[in-house]
Amino acid sequence: MIGAISGIGGVTQADGPARVAGPAKVAAGADFSSVFADVAASAVNSLKAGETAAIGAITGTASVQQVVQAVMNAEQALQTATALRDKLVAAYQEVSRMQI
Template identity: 50%
Template sequence: MIDAIKNVASLAMTRGLGSIATDETSAASSAIASTPGTSPGAAGGTSFSSVMTSMAGDMVNNLKQAESASFAGMKGTMGTREVVDAVMQADQSLQTAIALRDKVVSAFLDITKMQI
């Protein structure tokens, strides 16, 4: 995360926004440094399971919105652009879920191949 902030800061400096980026970088660095012994993920107090649960809920909501948008498009109450945007967002959510599932299955298979 710090590397990403540094990359943004260096990009901002090349565009003449050095003082703003330096202030934000130092504020982020001091916020992380002020909590010694904690990881960046633990600072927010969220667990992995809660993040995954909210991500799955968002995916389901995107799919439901795309479905209702497609019905509205068939009825003529929603424009084609809005329908396409909703369907593309649902497709992206579904592709993300599939990629995550593939990674979990791959990790499970790697674990089962380990010798005890």
């Protein structure tokens, strides 16, 4: 049961209701830094999309639904990045406290 839940990659928006995407594709030999770089790039792209949608709302070229979805995705990406940063800092502090 848990294996099936952990395989969920995310939610994507199509022309209809939101759908659950398949597992994220990661190369078998991908190292942590490349995976982390991909996640960071995805978060930055999500934040840029949110900003673009907000500007579109100001200019009247984007619907309210599009703006809300883009801003919510950007907020989720920012919260995920912040949580990941906090975990990395905590792990670094834990390693730095270890006695040699």
